Amino acid sequence: MAEETRDQGAENATATTEAGTAGATGEATGSPDTRRVKIIGIVCNWCSYAGADTAGVGRFKQPANLRLVRVPCTGRIDPLFALKAFEKGADGVLISGCHPGDCHYSEGNYYARRKFELMERMIHHLGIPQERFKWTWVSASEGARWQQVVTDFVAGVESLGPRQGRAL
Amino acid sequence: MSREEHIREFATAALAEGRVDYFIGWQQGYNSSEVIPVFIRDAAEVEQLVWNPLCHHNLVTFLKRNMPDPPDAKIGVCVKGCDSRTLVALLQEELVDKDKLYVVGVPCDGIVDRRKLEKEFAAEMVAIEFPERGKVVVTTRLGETQEFAQDAVLLDVCRLCRYPNPVYADDTAGPLETEPDRKHTQPDWTDIADYENFSDDDKQAVLEQIYSTCIRCFACINVCPVCYCWDRCVNRSRQPELVSQKVGAKENLLFQMIHMMHVAGRCPSCGACDRACPVEIPLYLLHRKMNKEIYDMFGFEPGTSLDEKPVFQTFRIEDEFGD
Amino acid sequence: MTIKYLQADRLPAFLEYLAEDARVVAPFKRYGVVQFEPWSSGKDVELDVLLAKQSPKEYIFLQTQTYLKFGYRMEDPETSAPDGPGSDDAASEGEGAAKKAEPDESPTVGIPHETVHVEPILEAQTQVIFGCRPCDARGFVQTDNVFGGYGGFYYDPLYNARREVTTILAVTCREPRSTCFCTAIGGSPAGTEGVDALFTQVEGGFVAEALTEKGEAALAYEGLADAGAAQTDAAAAVKEEAIPKVDMPFELEGIRDNLHDNIEGQQWHHLAMRCISCGTCTYVCPNCYCFSINDQIVETEGERYRVWDNCFNPMYTEETSGHNPRAQKSNRFRNRFSHKFWYYPDKYDSLLCSGCGRCIMHCPTRIDIREVLRVMGSPAPEPEPAAAPATGEGKEA
Numbered sequence: 001m002a003e004e005t006r007d008q009g010a011e012n013a014t015a016t017t018e019a020g021t022a023g024a025t026g027e028a029t030g031s032p033d034t035r036r037v038k039i040i041g042i043v044c045n046w047c048s049y050a051g052a053d054t055a056g057v058g059r060f061k062q063p064a065n066l067r068l069v070r071v072p073c074t075g076r077i078d079p080l081f082a083l084k085a086f087e088k089g090a091d092g093v094l095i096s097g098c099h100p101g102d103c104h105y106s107e108g109n110y111y112a113r114r115k116f117e118l119m120e121r122m123i124h125h126l127g128i129p130q131e132r133f134k135w136t137w138v139s140a141s142e143g144a145r146w147q148q149v150v151t152d153f154v155a156g157v158e159s160l161g162p163r164q165g166r167a168l
Numbered sequence: 169m170s171r172e173e174h175i176r177e178f179a180t181a182a183l184a185e186g187r188v189d190y191f192i193g194w195q196q197g198y199n200s201s202e203v204i205p206v207f208i209r210d211a212a213e214v215e216q217l218v219w220n221p222l223c224h225h226n227l228v229t230f231l232k233r234n235m236p237d238p239p240d241a242k243i244g245v246c247v248k249g250c251d252s253r254t255l256v257a258l259l260q261e262e263l264v265d266k267d268k269l270y271v272v273g274v275p276c277d278g279i280v281d282r283r284k285l286e287k288e289f290a291a292e293m294v295a296i297e298f299p300e301r302g303k304v305v306v307t308t309r310l311g312e313t314q315e316f317a318q319d320a321v322l323l324d325v326c327r328l329c330r331y332p333n334p335v336y337a338d339d340t341a342g343p344l345e346t347e348p349d350r351k352h353t354q355p356d357w358t359d360i361a362d363y364e365n366f367s368d369d370d371k372q373a374v375l376e377q378i379y380s381t382c383i384r385c386f387a388c389i390n391v392c393p394v395c396y397c398w399d400r401c402v403n404r405s406r407q408p409e410l411v412s413q414k415v416g417a418k419e420n421l422l423f424q425m426i427h428m429m430h431v432a433g434r435c436p437s438c439g440a441c442d443r444a445c446p447v448e449i450p451l452y453l454l455h456r457k458m459n460k461e462i463y464d465m466f467g468f469e470p471g472t473s474l475d476e477k478p479v480f481q482t483f484r485i486e487d488e489f490g491d
Numbered sequence: 492m493t494i495k496y497l498q499a500d501r502l503p504a505f506l507e508y509l510a511e512d513a514r515v516v517a518p519f520k521r522y523g524v525v526q527f528e529p530w531s532s533g534k535d536v537e538l539d540v541l542l543a544k545q546s547p548k549e550y551i552f553l554q555t556q557t558y559l560k561f562g563y564r565m566e567d568p569e570t571s572a573p574d575g576p577g578s579d580d581a582a583s584e585g586e587g588a589a590k591k592a593e594p595d596e597s598p599t600v601g602i603p604h605e606t607v608h609v610e611p612i613l614e615a616q617t618q619v620i621f622g623c624r625p626c627d628a629r630g631f632v633q634t635d636n637v638f639g640g641y642g643g644f645y646y647d648p649l650y651n652a653r654r655e656v657t658t659i660l661a662v663t664c665r666e667p668r669s670t671c672f673c674t675a676i677g678g679s680p681a682g683t684e685g686v687d688a689l690f691t692q693v694e695g696g697f698v699a700e701a702l703t704e705k706g707e708a709a710l711a712y713e714g715l716a717d718a719g720a721a722q723t724d725a726a727a728a729v730k731e732e733a734i735p736k737v738d739m740p741f742e743l744e745g746i747r748d749n750l751h752d753n754i755e756g757q758q759w760h761h762l763a764m765r766c767i768s769c770g771t772c773t774y775v776c777p778n779c780y781c782f783s784i785n786d787q788i789v790e791t792e793g794e795r796y797r798v799w800d801n802c803f804n805p806m807y808t809e810e811t812s813g814h815n816p817r818a819q820k821s822n823r824f825r826n827r828f829s830h831k832f833w834y835y836p837d838k839y840d841s842l843l844c845s846g847c848g849r850c851i852m853h854c855p856t857r858i859d860i861r862e863v864l865r866v867m868g869s870p871a872p873e874p875e876p877a878a879a880p881a882t883g884e885g886k887e888a
Contacts, residue, residue: 079429080402080410080422087422100485110483114465117489118432118480121461122425125364125454127371136491167375168421190764197857199669204857207764225856229767234805237760237821287523290539292668309669381526383545383554386804387769391855399805406785406806413785413798414555444855446771447544448524 037091037157041068041150042081044109047098047139054143055150062147063154066094073097075108079119086128087168092157095135096149102139109137126168131156171274172219174341175246178272182244183211188270191244192230194223201282201296201306205230219246219341220298221280221318226251226440228393231264244270246341248279250325250438252334253471254393257434259336260477263396273337275345278318278326280304283448285321288314324452325439328356335472355469357460363453375421381447382420384413388441388451389427394434402426428454433462433478436470465489493707495715496722498696506530506621508712513617513658516550518543527620536622538692541668542849546627546777547620551653552634554774558649559795560610567603615652619709621660625682625689626673626845628661630777632685636839637780644838649797658705663691665729667737670848672861675739678846681730691726698726737846740861746868750833753867754825762863763824765856770801772850772858778831778843781807802827828863 043049049070055062071077074097082093095116103109116135123133134153138146169177179191195206195216203222207230208214227245229235236243247255252273258264285306286293295307304316332345366374389395389403403411403423411426412419428435437459441451462468468479497505509515515530520537527547530536537543620627635654638647664671664680673679683689688706690697698718701707718726753759773779783800786793800807803824808817817823835843844860851859 078402080426083422083425083429084411087418100487107483110485110487111480113487113489114480114483115429117465118458118461119429122429122454122458125371125457126375126421126425127366127368129368165418166372167379167417168425198851198859198861202857205765207761209761230764234820237764237819283523291666292541292670294669309666381524383774384799385769385771385774385801387767387771387855390767390769399809404804404806409785409787412787413783414787414796415798416555444767444769444771446775446853447526448522 035162037065037154037162038089039066039092039094039154039157040085040090041066041094041096042077042085043068043070043095043138044074044097044104045070045072046104047102047137048096048146050140051096051138051142051146054141055146056143058143060143060147062150065154065157066150073103073105073108074112074116075103075105075110077112077115079115079122082119082123082133083168086123086132086163086165089163089165091161091163092132092153093134094150094153096138096146099137099139128163128165128168129160131160132163169342170219171342172217175219175272175274176214176217178339178341179208179214179217179244180211182270183208183214187242188244189238189241191217191270192227193217193246193272194219194225194227199294201293219274221278221304222282222296223248223274224279224282224323224440224443226254226391226393226438228252228255228258229391229440231255231258231269232393232396232398233263234398240268242268242270244272246272246274247334247337248274248276249329249331249333249335250436251393252336253331253436253469254434254438255471256336256474257394257436257471257478258396259474260471261434261481269338271334271336271338273334273340275333275340275342276326277301277332277345278322278329280318280321281323283443285316323439323443324359325437325442325456328359330355330469331436331472336474355460355463357456360453360456360460364457376417378449378453379420379424380417382415382417382424382449383447384415384420384423385446387444387446388424388449391440391444392427392431392435393438393440394431395427397430402430424451424454428458431455432458433468433480434470435459492701493710494701494718494723495699495710496696496718497690497699497715501696501714502536503532504714505712506536507532508714509619509621509709513619513656516547516618516620517622527623530621538622538662541664541666541671542624542847542852544849544853545775546630546847546849547623548627548630548634548777550618550620551631551657552638552650552780553653555796555798556649557794557796558612560612561793561795562608563791564606564608565603566606568601613649613652615656617656618653619658619660623659623661624664624847625661625680625684625686626671626678626847627777628659628685629673629678629682629845630685630847631659633778633835633839633841633843633845634780635685636841641839658687658709659685660688660690660699660706660709661686662697663689663726663730663733665692665733667733668848668852669738670851671737671846672740672848673846674734674737675741676743676842676844676846679730680733680737691729693722693725693729698722700726741865741868745870746864747833747836749868749870750829753871754829756867756871758866759825760821762858762866763821766803766820766824766858767855768803768805768820768823769855770799770803771853771855772827773801773803774799775849775853777845777847777849802830825867828860828867832864832868 085093097109100109120133124130136149175193182188182191191208193206194203195218197204205225205227206216228251289308291308291310293306294309297305299305302318304318307313330348330350411423435455437455466479506515516527517530517536518525519528519534525537525540525543527543638650640646667680683702687703688699688701688709690699699710701710781800782797784797786795809815831843
């Protein structure tokens, strides 16, 4: 919209975003459109983090755009995490945990499954394209699957390029 | 007997018999164009209680933690259909003591949107009267009067209401309203259809515009009956600062989305938040969509049955979502 | 001082003229909601609706204001510059907090060490607020006391930098609302406190009276004619007609003393019952000024900002120990009104209220300051029973 928005905090809001992304990576990147996409991955410790480890140990080649945040269980993941990642300038958010039935804490991912489904629908409702948010299940031994998931997801995000979020 | 008279009768009995320390209902505000919540402690004051299509407040918010004064008071409260669903949501989570409550259910044929009416006039509205069912007459400070059909100026959530009668009540103020056939009809989500059809870029632009006007007053949070974390709310946390206290479009939308996602499964879209917002932010774009998706995922309508649990506080192994 | 006449259809040109040297802010209607926004060519100022949702205070006292940026730096004395950064930033008048590197006596001189690099930020764009009401302008006078060093208490460079470059052009209220009560507390629909030039709508246009030098400067536009006698008479008539339209819902005399005497009154609980403890009244008020300070730090870079706070926030008085003197809603409720009509007058010799009535209009449950002052600003009806507030002892008297 061409209309001017109101003054309050507008000057400061953009300052946060710039400070946030520059500070987090420590790099002064070039023009926004050519920088590498930054993806935040939120993964559970027991399955997906270990799965990522397996992929690493097995030397499976995968794009390096992912920064992992490790949580004990996907049941601990609050929608706040994904939304805040987008607010602070993430180009994509990937969530992964144990397959339902295999949760290290028995039930965490059963709760998570419901939350993430709603979260995904609401994220699209905000105008964030579906290529930028994904949730899935990767177990500790599925190194190859992890490689596939990451490669596909990064390709999807890169096809859209870096994200210039206006409202989140 | 009118519903108003029923309410007064129930309140008188409850107060006189000592079943409640105070009774919460609605009364006229500083003029007849406004209605406000009222707390009656003395049976002699029940004449202040009114019932009309301006009684939009969800009074269940006064049952939340830290609201009852004194804290262990026995409380009588009036609830419309939508309000009763928030009460059931609180009861499902055992957050309110049923034994300290006396609930008067009020069947409702729709609340008038005062803001819609306000925009019809440049001058201030000083009186809103309902000479007969279905008719609304507004008078302004300059003496202009205008009549409206009630159906034309209802709140959107009332137009699309599926629960005109309270789902939980100890006593009911008069005969029930006609129930829509919920078994054979789907809820109507057309109020968000326009927004849903926007492109991603347009959605972002609209949200940026809307949320840049938010002043982070917390009226929406505090008026919501199922938003009860109060001082422990993640949106208020300073150490650590989880949600930026800066007031800008991105921060405000994050704040609101957290609220929405945290009340998901307990919010019936009563609309109290929309009405409380001083800058008229269309919060329904978020909570109505949320409830649409919840209905699509589970066929669940929050707060309709005491036997249920809110959908995100439980699970079924047979759930089929995601890969 | 000058009195001019502005033809109604010349208003856009007048705003254009003001916009040559300043940002112009005025009330506009967007989707039925009136708010103060920056003006741009083609936008129509809204003056039929009496009050914008909020006061224009956010243009001087920003809701969110980052005033320091800081970061950690490793300084190698062999290669680093002798002085700290940014202290010659032209925008930082007086109170710029730029720190210098350690003085020469420090034991770390000669060793590479970490320092904090601080950069003050202060932007104060020249601006004109057009179309506010006398109550809005009066609000600035009251916040001027707090931020302007009255009584030697506190001088705020951030507020004053913006205040000094703001010109306030208010418009007389022809049709006050039923929620207005400015006259009861020493104001007026044609009030001049804090106003640089007062515009009064008459037939065909506005009569504009300069009241200060800034007002004179604003009215120096060639498209303004000198006001004729008929026009100034018409303006005077508008003002005379408007003043009695404002209700006088309480007697100001004695309120302060009665608030003091009623501090333990049980009525505070009753009046506060429907309050939901949000911050709407505080944020829409032209006079409320409380703020909080936060640091936002990401690794080694950060910023310090201040942001509006409100005394109804349950955590407003929470102390580091965890103790909270105003954990109870009725205490926070009592505090707001006592602050405005008792504590603040004690300190600053003025009320902290303009009588605009926005708090009444926007409160989700329409808490009415007039009612509160009528009840608690009156002598107590009878001796209170010696019960402590709200300990669950059943019904009150």
